[in-house]
Amino acid sequence: MSENDRDYLVSTDWLAAHLGDSDLRIFDCTGSVYAGPNPGTPNPLAVGQTWATRAWWLLHHAGVDVAILDGGWFKWLTEGRPVSADAVEYDPTTFVVRKDVGRGLATKEHVLDAVHNGSAAIVDSLSPQSYNGEEDKQYGTFGTRRGHITNAVNIYFASLVDADTGCFIDRDRLQDRFRTSGLDAQGKVITYCGGGIGATMTGFGLKLAGNHDVAVYDASMMEWNADPNLPMTDSSAV
Template identity: 30%
Template structure:
C-alpha cells in the first residue's frame, strides 16, 4: 500500500481477509463529545476503535506518551490486528489524529499501514456504507518491536538547542506558538522552543479535508522555512499533531524524521526549559 489511500481504494478492498480498518479519532482538549461513543454509533464497516487516549504510558502524567511495547502489542491483539495485516487508519477529528496511530503502528513494527485520505467525513459525504455497534474481533498475534530511533526525548531536544542538528517544526496554531493564546492544558507556559518553525497542520489540507500533495504540500513546508532534505523533528501540544507534520513530510519523501513525544505538554511544564514568545 501507499501511505495515503483513497476512499475508492478502500471501498474496493473492504472485506479482504488481510485488511484491517481502524478509527483513531481523538478529541482536542476542551472539545465536547465521546469519540468511542461516536464510533459505536457510526463507523466504516469492519473498523475497530484505536483509543489514543488509552494506548499510552500511564507511568507519566504527560499526555499521549508512547506506551510500553508489551501494552501496545496486547491492545493490537485485542483489536484483531496482527502480523501480515494491511492496516488503514482514519479519523473524524480536527486534529487529523489518524497520523498519530499511523506513526505508532510503524514504530511498533507494523509493516503496511496507510491513512484514509479525507477520513470518515469524506467516506460519509460520498454516501458509502456505514455500520454501528461494537465490533466482534478475533485475537491475532502481533509481533512487537519498538524502534525508538525516530523518537526524541526532552534531553535530546535540549541538546539540539546547542547542536541545531535538527530543524524543529511545531504543528500548533500560530497564536499558541507565539504565546498570545493560552494553552488548552493547565500549568503550561505559552510560546515555543527556541529556533523552532511553525507549521499549523491546517495548512497541509485542502478545503475538503483531503491532504495537499506534490507542489501544494511542498509549498506549505517551504513557506514555514522548513527544508525537507534536512533532518526534522516535529512537535505540537501532546504528540498528536506532530505526527501530522511527520506524515506530510513522509509524503514528500523526507527520510530523516523524528517526533518529540513529550511535545509542549512536557516542555512548557518545565520552569527551566527556555521558551520564546512571538512569531518565528
C-alpha cells in the same frame, strides 16, 4: 511494512473496492468530539484526523503495514459509502515489534541538542497564535509560558489538510509549505505540539513530502512548558 510514502494514504475508492479483503483490518480512530488544541479552529476536519495520524505513527514505526484513509470518516460519509453500527472483532494474531520502534520518537534531550547544537530542525505544530505568544496559555492546561521552543519554526498541522474535504494537500503543496518555512527537503526534523497528537500530523505530512528522518517529541509542551529551565521564545514580548 511499506517505506514508500505513496502508500501512506489510501483513497475512499480504494477502500470501497477492498472492503472484503481477508487480510485487511480497518480501525476507527475518529476524534470528532475532541475540540483539539485550538477550540474554534477553522479546520475541524484536520483536528479529527490527528488521531488517525497518531495511530499511524505508532503502528508504522512498530512495523505494521498501515495507511490512513484520506479524507477520513467525513469524506466516507459525504460520498454515501457503506457504514455499520455493529461492533467488529478480529482474530488475534502474533506480531513482533521492530527493534528500532523508538526511531520515530524524540525525547527532551534530543530537543535540547537540536536547540543548542542544531542536530535537527524543530517544528512547532501549533497555531500561529500559540507560536507567536498571542495566547495566554498553552491550551490552558500545558503550562502558562507563552510562545514556542527556542529555534523552532511554525508549521500548523491543520494547514496541511484541505478544510473542505479533510484530505491532505498534494505532495507539491506540502513540499512548498515546508520549503517556505525554512526546512530542507531532507535532514533530521523533530515535531512537537501540546501533547504529541497534532505533531504526528505534521510528521506524517513531512513523510508524504519525502522526508523520512522525522521524530515526534511525544511529551511536547506538556513537559517542556512546565519546566522553566527549558528555553522558550515569546515573540509577543519583543
